[in-house]
Amino acid sequence: MLGVCYYPEHWPESWWAEDARRMRALGLTYVRIAEFAWSRIEPEAGVFDWDWLDRAVATLGAAGLKIVMCTPTATPPKWLVDAHPEILPVDPETGRVRGFGSRRHTDFSSSLWFDAAMRISEAVAARYGDNPHVIGWQTDNELCCHDTALSASPAARDGFRAWLRTQYADIAALNTAWGNVFWSMEYRDFDRIELPVGAVTETSPAHRMAWRRYASDAVVRFHTEMVAIIRAHSPGRWVTHNFIPMPETGVDNHALAAPLDFASYDNYPLGRADLALAKAPAADLRPWMRTGHPDMQGILFDQTRGLTGRPFWVMEQQPGPVNWARHNPRPAPGMVRLWSWEAFAHGAAVVSYFRWRQVPFAQEQMHAGLLRPDSSEAEAWPEIAQLAGELAGLELPEPGRAPVAMIVDIEAQWLSDIERQGAGYDYNAIVAQWYGAVRGLGLDVDFVAPGADLSDYALVLAPALAMPGSDVVARLRDTPALVVIGPRSGAKTRDVTIPDGLAPGPLRALLPLRVLAVETLRGDCAGEIRRDCDAYGSLGWRESIEAGDCTVLATYEDGTPALLRNGRVHYLATLTDDAFLAAMLTDLCGEAGIAVTPVTDGLRLRRRGDLTFAINYGDEPVLAPAPDGAVFVIGGRTVGARDLAVWR
Template identity: 30%
Template sequence: MKKQIITLLVACLMGGTLFAQPAWFDDKDLTLTGTYYYPEHWNEKQWERDFKQMHELGFEFTHFAEFAWAQLEPEEGKYDFAWLDKAVALAAKYQLKVIMCTSTATPPVWLSRKYPEILIKHEDGTILDHGARQHASFASPLYRELSYKMIEKLAQHYGNDPRIIGWQLDNEPAVQFDYNPAAETAFRQFLRDKYHNHIEELNDAWGTAFWSEVYSSFDEITLPKTAQMFMNHHQILDYRRFAAKQTNDFLNEQCLLIKKHARNQWVTTNYIPNYAEGHIGGSPDLDFASYTRYMVYGDNEGIGRRGYRVGNPLRIAFANDFFRPVKGFYGVMELQPGQVNWGSINPQPLPGAVRLWLWSVFAGGSDFTCTYRYRQPLYGTEQYHYGIVNTDGTTVTPGGREFEQFMKEIKQLRTLAKARDVKPDDYMARHTAILFNHENAWSIERQKQNHTWNTMAHVEKYYRALKSFGAPVDIINESKDLAQYPVVIAPAYQMADKALVDRWTEYVKQGGNLILTCRTAQKDRYGRLPEAPFGSMISKLTGDEIEFYDLLLPEEPGKYVIDGKEYTWNTWGEILKPSKECRSWGKYIEEFYEGKTAISTRKLGKGSITYVGIDSTDGSLEKDVLRKLYTELNIPVMELPYGVTMEYRNGLGIVLNYSDKPYSFTLPAGAKAVIGTTDIPTAGVLVFSIQK
């Protein structure tokens, strides 16, 4: 591995976005692969055997101390790192670097019993208890104090250890909807800070004149009872902001504490990709974001009769494209190695599926992939969760063999590695951003207006179309520069303000191509409707007036026609009155507004603005609208079937087949297959080199 010098910042173009090249990873490695290990679960006499076999299989790092607070601090203020020192030394003996973890997801029993006030309280009054995990409140100042004491001792001990490459904070930290008294106290302080200690400002933001909800003091405010029908949705919006901030602050403070002592070590955490929770990327001092991903757990999102053995074709791709733009690079901390134990049904993955997932992670630009876990546990909640080796501790599982195959293939390809940004020009020409803000989902889902509406499903209709075009996609927030993208899509971007609309307008005038969709800019950032005609916040940009919107029953969908092709819809449809500068695409039929349009486009300055005021039943309308627009913009697109995706990185093309049929891929001119063949079976992978 390249010598890690944290102060080295080399500008590089990654996926068209200017980021600092991470000093901890080397393009020549392509990616690193590791596995979780819990020394505290196993007889110490077996440790060396296990690390030796890890190394022989091809793993390059391992992962310690995620749930070990009870072993690290068996009594308050008394620490024991001797056992962990032995494990680190044995890992190093077999050329395995270590990711060290903070153990804050599993406080020891002495802490919960001595300080029960740190426990999470649910809205219904249930207080969580010792015996599981993630039962402590991030809002508790006492819990934070006790956590930070342990973390600082751990960082002092290992922060300057060259065998430790990085740190993972907590485990799958989520947003806690906690009703602990400390959370209520913290929520009031959050509101005082946000509204400048002026209760009148809060009353205005929350619209408390409605239904006699007016407050005279911040001390009168309680945590919102979300189960209570018609609870003030502006209050719930602020509560969700507060809850996400508690998680973000807890992680960020851990990170800063470690960085006081760490040298040449990165800090991340392993988020579950719950995109609408609102905390991912919200801890600015983390060096990058990582995620966990499990693909086969009893759902039926795959393709074909046994598609559940392979999984949703875009599940990893969407995570890659969401996490990468946070800091420009990312890792995957947990990737499923086989059967899991927590799904509704826990089937075996299809042979080849584990390797397919590994290549899917790699294709999006990941610098490392780690699997959970090396050994299948013999006791505890996860007894039926597969590992790289079986219950005997030595027999390699089918998924373990697929990890071994992937690692051999990566080592083979390292001789061909080029810079990360070596990608074909036609691929980069269709580089597209999807602008995403979780607060829009919060707001819309509280007032859906149609029970069939699904905000994330609406976003995914556009994403699915883009991946079928073979387009590189970044899912970005408002902090990013739009100008680097030929096309930007803002789906159902309900809450906006003048500053954002001005940014959109400038992007278009300077040559960008913006697509806005239904429900966009209907409300301000507090979730209030402006005192103006519906949709007026963006009417000067789009050139449209929104006359009204309609919602239909799912069993009686409406019809919309573009170029003679019919599409069905029911969740949301806006009836537009475009200006003379706009061109209308399509019309409604069989309704009292027959002949009216929902889609318009126009030139503005050097760019274009397209408004799609309708949500189709199956995403076919969204795909055809994008295809029509990209054709007009002379942006080349592919026509990949659903289940097949293609990405480029390091001078390599990666084609992945999640479908239930073989797929024959035509290599670009000058390309050469280096892994697999152009006839790609289900769960198959093709990797080819490109000339550039």
């Protein structure tokens, strides 16, 4: 099913009905509205103007569209800021207030802001909660976008102090847990603790980790309360949130998604490729500058699906050039349809485009829509028309479980920021590299949280489990799958200290080895990892291992252990090049009974129920790796450039 994002307040009311008619004619089912409309809903404190929105809902609904209603809390109006400047956040890097003039100018720690946000949410929910055209809700918009999870405001400092009191109860316990004796950093009282910002040199990693947890909890608390308010007023409707890329929220995304019916994602392949490959040579960017990188959408579709385990929405899909990357190319012909199909292949229930009509004013006036500002059809229009037709002719089965699970661990990501140790160590890059290696074998991946049930997988990968709890250790012990655990796992206790008995700490129950030392190297000064007769690159992060009872499967250039195994569980003690990962995973899939289909260049495979999708990001046709006798429901055995084939 398809949808679109619409802002009736941006257009003359006389246009609404015709817009709605054209939406339906194009084959769209859903329309999302009102996410930034606070200043029109409540132009002055306590003075509400519902009339225009009532009429917009009625007009869209009358046309047969199902409405996704939003809480408008991403853009509080100026009168609120003027009345309560304390709601503004403070930049932790500079100490400067982040002011009005764009969006997200609010501090999750501010109780004034919390109350104001819940009040407007309740007003909207009460007004439209049982409106028959309203099918579901989106909370806020892209929570934590623009690095807004962390603030260094007085409210944040006070909130952090209160939160620490709940976590540690007495100050001596905190001092001990954090090791504050180290540099005479001991506190006498929770009310004397500062935020870990603006110090002369680096602050304690325990201090910074606690701050991250506090900030994440504040966002989750804010969001959970908002969901509860919506549910109280809108029985029978679902609630979702449109996530930015999960690694960028700065928040425990699983906790954020917990109260939702399903998660949504805002998919902007070209902006992401431009930024992710900003320092890559032209030869690496050019093939993907108008398509996006073949793995960068799938990984986020899979992560979004993994947040709830249920089919997700793409709430915003780029339909043309955007305005916010350093360079903003046009999508290659066919890509808007192809990205949409790729989302469905990865388990999307709905793909919704951002936005209906390019708006000729303000910050995003160079962001394409389905229509140009003059209401003419923009480039993506025929692709969506084609897609709508294709979807009408094909019932999509429920997405199933993948053979491979990857455990993503927000605290490993935070540790990667907090304790750099090696400048090239980047948790998210490691997850992306491992994901790419699995996808290169033609396999589907499920992303799961650290405590998730692993009993139905054949292969479980944990690129880094920095501070494993007893739950994940138990899950890894109990799964019948082969398991690969990456370096820096079990490296820390919950309070960011080295575990008793050294790393991998509680994982020693599975892997009776010890990490004796860690070295980090510059990216261009790699060492080797040797496996059978082959040598590969050992990169960046290298641990010296005492093997204990483990079997050594690969070694460093000096013969010491680099990959070890105990039972079904492997420990990879170093970051490696792609070739090593591919070789290791190919063997493990063989042992686990997972059939691999290596793919190259722009081709990616993905199954949904009994359907197999072959997505070709490349600019040359490729042969679909379909079995003899495959029944093609879309396309055929030769998959065109920027096209797809689907078979049973």
